[in-house]
Amino acid sequence: MAAGDGDVKLGTLGSSGERGGDGGDGSPGGAGATAAGSSWAAALLATGGEMLLNVALVALVLLGAYRLWVRWGRRGLGSGPGAGEESPAASLPRMKKRDFSLEQLRQYDGARTPRILLAVNGKVFDVTKGSKFYGPAGPYGIFAGRDASRGLATFCLDKDALRDEYDDLSDLNAVQMESVREWEMQFKEKYDYVGRLLKPGEEPSEYTDEEDTKDHSKQD
Secondary structure, eight states: OHHHHHHHHHHHHHHHHHHHHHHHTTSSSHHHHHHHHHHHHHHHHHHHHHHHHHHHHHHHHHHHHHHHHHHHHHHHHHTSTTTTSOOHHHHSOOOOOOOBOHHHHTTOBSSSSSOBEEEETTEEEEOGGGHHHHSTTSTTGGGTTSBOHHHHHHTOOSGGGOOSSOOOOTTOOHHHHHHHHHHHHHHHHHSEEEEEBOOTTOOOOOOOHHHHHHHHHHHO
C-alpha cells in the first residue's frame, strides 16, 4: 500500500513534469493555455483600442462640424434682413401725429414704404420696430396698413377678417369688443400711437407740436 502510494505520487510528479515539458515544446498544456490567454487579452486590447480610436474620430468630426456651423451659421445670420445694419425703425424719424383715412393707412404696409402702420379700435400705431412680425414676410403681415381690429378680436389671420370699407365693429359681441380694447392697450404700451383712423366723411384733427411731443413723452 505504501509502495502503491509512492507509485501514485511519483506518477503524478512525472505527469506534471511531462506536462511541463510538453508545454515547453509548444504542445497543449499550461504554457499553451497561458499563450492562448495572452492572445485573447491582446485581441481584447486591440478591439478596445480600435473602439477608442473610432470614438475619437467621431468626436473630431462632430467638433469640426460644430465649428463650421458656428462660423457659417453666424455669417448666415449676419447676412439676414436687418443684420449688420440699422433696422427700419431705427433709420426712420418718429412720425408726427396725424389722422388717417383707410386709403392713407394702406400706404404704410411695409412694402410701399418701410414704415408700417396698423389700426386697432380706431387708433393708428407705428409698428415698424416690430417689422419681423408685421412686415410683408411676418406672421401678422396681413394687418400691415389695415384696420386689424376684427382679426385680433376673432383671432383670425385670413383676409376675411379685413374690410375694405370702414369697419365700425358693431356686429362684434361683448367678449370680442373686450378683446379689441385689450389689444389696443397692449399696442399703446409697446408702439407709438400716431393718430386716429377716420370714419367716412370725418375731418382730420390738427395736432400742434406740443401735443405731438406730449404724446411721445407719455409713450417713452
